[in-house]
Amino acid sequence: MRKVWILGLLLAFLLAGMQTARAKMIHIGETQIVSHPALNNDSKGFKKALEEEGFVEGKNVVFDRRNAQGEMSNCYPIAQKFFDDKVDLIHAISTPSAQACVKVCKGIPIVFSSVTDPVKTGIVPKLGKTGTNVTGVSDRWPITLQCEMYQKFVPKAKRWGTIYNPGDINVTFHIKEMKAAVEKMGGKLIEAHVSSSAEVMQAVQSLVGRVDAIHITSDNACVSALEAIVKVCNQNHIPLFVGDRDSVPRGAIAAYGLDYFLVGYEAGKKAAQILKGKKPGEIPAGQATKFTLWINLKAAKIQGVKVPKAMLDKADKIWDVNGKVIKGS
Known part of the structure; x- marks a missing residue:
């Protein structure tokens, strides 16, 4: 009888220990609109920052990572699952993902990243201390400066093409600024619209013969299907420029773009502050600011562009005609 009592006591202690260990685990829901290198690097940077602050996956953190597969309609069920599961914190990568979480997950700390304009899209009421359950990092690009810089690669280009999803309010901000910049330089912006990555090939083919160069901005459908755009541009010698560095190789x-690992890293540092007890609304939401120029000479050769020496001198990273990095790291 005594042995049974001791075994029961040991079992009780064991179960209590398991429950305590389980209670110490922090549950983080991470959601992104689609997979492509920029957003994936954002996720990696977020994880790295948390690790540096003592929040390690598999040790005291459990991640529930969800991908909307490029469909905005999938963002809300993902957000609802996080809310139902009562996760401790949400990392929302991209505007659609963040919008869904803000609308559904009341009371749960949310850290957004890779969001162009979090104020105009209703994610936060203002940058800085928001006073809400939301903070994060905006990846707003210097579109006008990008357009002016890319024009120096192809000074004779007058007809600039772009492809985007008009239903993505994030991207429409960029397109409006791009159009104004192109027209200011004496050119014309020619648009092709898509609603998903499956339509990108047809869209880029529709621009052949109508444009002198193509500039792809932050549209996730296009970035995730960039290989289709590259294929058509290579076949037709159309110079292709982009806004995110990860699309250059x-x-x-x-x-001329951001390091998305650092965007996620900065978001991760904000998340760590929350997990240590600080309120999200007291942690300033802000913009990423470090931009660098990457150049791919192999792509330039295939697409018929001689890169000016001034741009080569300015570049932070360069791939040669064989695809080898010859400047930067």
Whole structure:
């Protein structure tokens, strides 16, 4: 009888220990609109920042990572699951993902990243201390400066093409600024619209013969299907420029853009503050600011562009005609 009592006591202690260990685990829901290198690097940076602050996956943190597969309608069920599961914190990568979480997950701390304009899209009432359950990092790009810089690669280009989803309010801000910049330089912006990555190939083919160069901005459908755009541009010698650096080694000529690992890293540092007890609304939401120029000489050769020496001198990272990095790291 005594042995049974001791075994029961040991079992009780064991169960209590398991429950305590389980209670110490922090549950983080991470959602992104689609998979592509920029957003994936955002996620990696977020995880790295948390690790540096003592929040390690598998040790005291459990991640529930969800991907909307490029469909905005999938963002809300993901947000609802996080809310139903009562996760401790949400990392929302991209505007659609963040909008869904803000609307559904009342009371749960939310850290957004890779969001162009969190104020105009209703994610936060203002940058700085929001006073809400939301903070994060905006990836707003210097569109006008990008347009002016890319024009130097192809000074004779007058007809600039772009492809985007008009239903993505994030992207429409960029397109409006791009159009104004192109027209200011004496050119014309020619648009092709898509609603998903499956339509990108047809959209880029529709621009052949109508444009002198193509500039792809922050549209997630296009970035996730960039290989289709690169293929058509290579076949037709259309210079291709992009806004995110991770698309340069994939076949674009150049990008003046952000390091998305650092975007996620900064968001991760904010998340760590929350997990240590600080309120999200007291942690300033802000913009990423470090932009660098990457150039792919192999893509330039295929697409018929001679890169000016001034741009090569300015570049932070360069791939040669064989795809080898010859400047930067």
